[in-house]
Amino acid sequence: MKFAVIVFPGSNCDRDMYHAVKDVLGAEADLVWYQSSNLKEYDGILLPGGFSYGDYLRSGAVAATSDMMKQIKEQAKAGKPVLGVCNGFQILTESGLLPGALMRNKNLSFMCHQENLIVENNETLFTSGYEKGEVVKFPIAHGEGNYFCDEKTLNELKTNNQIVFTYQSNPNGSTHDIAGIVNKEGNVLGMMPHPERAVEKLLGSDDGLRLFQSVIQNWRNSYVTN
Numbered sequence: 001m002k003f004a005v006i007v008f009p010g011s012n013c014d015r016d017m018y019h020a021v022k023d024v025l026g027a028e029a030d031l032v033w034y035q036s037s038n039l040k041e042y043d044g045i046l047l048p049g050g051f052s053y054g055d056y057l058r059s060g061a062v063a064a065t066s067d068m069m070k071q072i073k074e075q076a077k078a079g080k081p082v083l084g085v086c087n088g089f090q091i092l093t094e095s096g097l098l099p100g101a102l103m104r105n106k107n108l109s110f111m112c113h114q115e116n117l118i119v120e121n122n123e124t125l126f127t128s129g130y131e132k133g134e135v136v137k138f139p140i141a142h143g144e145g146n147y148f149c150d151e152k153t154l155n156e157l158k159t160n161n162q163i164v165f166t167y168q169s170n171p172n173g174s175t176h177d178i179a180g181i182v183n184k185e186g187n188v189l190g191m192m193p194h195p196e197r198a199v200e201k202l203l204g205s206d207d208g209l210r211l212f213q214s215v216i217q218n219w220r221n222s223y224v225t226n
């Protein structure tokens with residue numbers, strides 16, 4: 001399985017994502033500049049965190065209009081796994097691949113620390129390696145992680161089991177303590193906390209490893225026969 005780690009001007013967690021999948025997991029991965037047109041070559045797409053286009057207008061708003069996002073939409077439609085972390089999540093909501101929006105944190109401050117998350121749904125291709133209800137520890141690092149959606153959208157998210165991670169102790173004011181959601185089809189996950197920064201005990205947690213392992217395992221189950 002080969003991953004594309006998408007790099008926009010202003011991405012700054014791209015190297016961490018690359019390190020996690022390539023060096024720690026031993027998967028194939030490339031850093032893919034946003035002007036590339038070869039996304040079809042990849043089996044999985046990783047949208048890392050950062051400050052694409054300096055967070056101008058709104059976080060993720062400019063990147064959402066790029067040709068790269070058009071390619072990502074096509075690949076998502078084809079069923080490939082797409083993971084957006086932090087600014088990646090913001091880009092996914094801004095581009096309409098996921099519902100809702102990320103607003104300024106309730107305390108209007110940038111926050112950077114470890115958070116406990118609850119795995120609400122372990123029936124996705126990203127979370128099959130976790131137990132339902134399991135508490136995992138991932139770091140957060142954001143100023144605009146306050147997930148908002150209207151009542152109707154929240155009910156849809158609940159009905160379709162699209163809420164994947166919630167915060168055990170809500171740090172940013174997110175609606176329903178939401179930390180991560182999937183699309184209806186289940187192949188696009190957006191989350192504010194950083195699984196790629198929780199892949200080695202030295203980092204304070206390796207709970208993020210199983211997320212990437214789940215993606216790889218599910219891809220193998222679908223495409224590799226022997």
Ligand SMILES: NC(=O)CC[C@H](N)C(=O)O
Nearest residue numbers: 049050086087142143144
């Ligand atoms: N680490 C990140 O991706 C930061 C995301 C975003 N630009 C924010 O501060 O909200």
